Each structure stands twice: as structure tokens, then as C-alpha cells.
Amino acid sequence: MAEAHQYYSIKEVFYTLQGEGLHTGRPAVFCRFSGCNFWTGLESDREKAICTFCDTDFRGTNGKNGGKYDADQLADVVNGLWPEGQSHKYVVCTGGEPLLQLDKTLIRAFHQLDFEIAVETNGSVLAPDGIDWLTVSPKSTDHFIQQKGNELKLVFPQRVLTPEMFEHLPFDHYFLQPMDGPEVKANTAAALRYCLEHPRWKLSLQTHKILGIE
Numbered sequence: 001m002a003e004a005h006q007y008y009s010i011k012e013v014f015y016t017l018q019g020e021g022l023h024t025g026r027p028a029v030f031c032r033f034s035g036c037n038f039w040t041g042l043e044s045d046r047e048k049a050i051c052t053f054c055d056t057d058f059r060g061t062n063g064k065n066g067g068k069y070d071a072d073q074l075a076d077v078v079n080g081l082w083p084e085g086q087s088h089k090y091v092v093c094t095g096g097e098p099l100l101q102l103d104k105t106l107i108r109a110f111h112q113l114d115f116e117i118a119v120e121t122n123g124s125v126l127a128p129d130g131i132d133w134l135t136v137s138p139k140s141t142d143h144f145i146q147q148k149g150n151e152l153k154l155v156f157p158q159r160v161l162t163p164e165m166f167e168h169l170p171f172d173h174y175f176l177q178p179m180d181g182p183e184v185k186a187n188t189a190a191a192l193r194y195c196l197e198h199p200r201w202k203l204s205l206q207t208h209k210i211l212g213i214e
């Protein structure tokens with residue numbers, strides 16, 4: 001029987017280094033899914049969005065290698081960007097909110113081509129089985145249902161969410177990532193201070209921005 005999502009709307013697919021979290025520096029194909037349930041992506045809607053500080057363009061399918069693909073087609077696009085003959089294949093499913101679309105069919109298609117699958121989610125959708133590395137980056141406690149995973153990455157500081165609200169949850173790693181924008185320097189200093197005072201937390205920098213890569 002056909003599964004719910006036969007076609008996936010993809011904003012862009014590109015090969016780069018993972019810039020954030022425990023796998024910082026690891027080569028990866030980034031697969032950016034279109035759409036998010038926390039913001040339309042329109043500036044005119046930002047004020048009233050659940051998540052107001054997004055720095056990503058996830059609307060539509062018009063980015064590099066973007067389009068509407070079935071599972072095998074998308075796995076082929078991702079695989080085509082991996083250096084030929086090289087192992088350690090790694091795909092990072094991000095967005096937008098990838099779990100609005102990622103399902104068992106696509107997980108199977110990636111695994112068939114030997115990809116390890118990482119997912120970066122806002123935690124508002126339960127993750128299907130089969131994901132190899134799950135990063136949860138909460139933006140709202142009202143919509144926070146995926147409460148376990150490999151790493152919890154909290155953008156810091158936020159208006160309502162604090163590290164104390166999450167540190168009891170079953171994650172292997174806890175990261176604070178300074179909020180980007182005009183206050184990034186002060187936010188980095190505050191995150192650094194917090195980590196030093198609360199050693200359970202590690203600092204995650206957006207190294208792709210520091211390096212000036214995608």
C-alpha cells in the first residue's frame with residue numbers, strides 16, 4: 001500500500017560540512033525540506049509566528065537541486081553529490097521542519113544507498129524509527145513532543161526557553177548555540193559563560209558561517 005508522502009518538496013540539496021553540534025566538521029549532504037509548522041517563511045508573518053528568529057529560507061523548491069522527488073529520486077540526488085567511491089556517507093535532513101515529510105519510505109531509500117541519516121527537528125513531530133542521529137532544537141514548549149534524541153541544541157538566549165527546562169531529558173549531548181543576529185557577540189559570551197558554569201552544556205558555534213560556506 002502506498003505510504004502517505006509519495007513526493008517530497010525539497011528546497012535545496014548541497015554538499016558541505018556539518019557546521020553545528022557534535023558532528024561539526026563532518027562532510028555531509030544537506031537536504032533542506034520545504035516548509036515549517038512554526039513559521040510560513042514570510043517576513044510579514046514573522047511577528048506572529050511561533051518561532052520568530054529563523055535565519056533560513058525554506059520556502060518553495062527553487063534552491064540548488066530543489067524540486068519535488070519521490071524517495072528513490074531524492075536518494076539518487078543526494079547520492080550524486082557524494083564524492084565518487086567514498087564511504088562514510090552522511091545526509092543531514094533539515095528544513096524547515098523535515099519531520100513533516102520524512103517517512104519510513106525515504107529512510108529506507110537513503111539506507112539502501114548506505115547513507116547514515118541525521119535529522120534536525122524543532123521537536124514538534126515524533127520522529128519515525130530508523131534515524132541514525134537526531135538533533136532536537138526546541139522553539140516552543142507548547143509544541144514539544146519529541147523529547148529524546150542524540151543531541152539537544154538550544155538557541156540561546158531565548159525569550160521563554162531556558163536550558164534548565166531541558167537538561168533532565170534523555171539526550172546524549174546538550175548544546176547551547178548563540179542566537180545569531182546583531183547581538184551575536186553578546187549572545188556568544190553569555191552562552192560561553194553558561195557552559196563554563198554548567199558543564200553539562202557544550203558550546204555549538206555556527207562554524208559554516210565562520211568559514212563562509214553553505
Ligand code: SF4
Pocket residue numbers: 036037038039051052053054055056058095096097122139
Ligand atoms: S522551527 Fe526552525 S525552520 Fe522553523 S521557523 Fe524556527 S528556526 Fe526556522
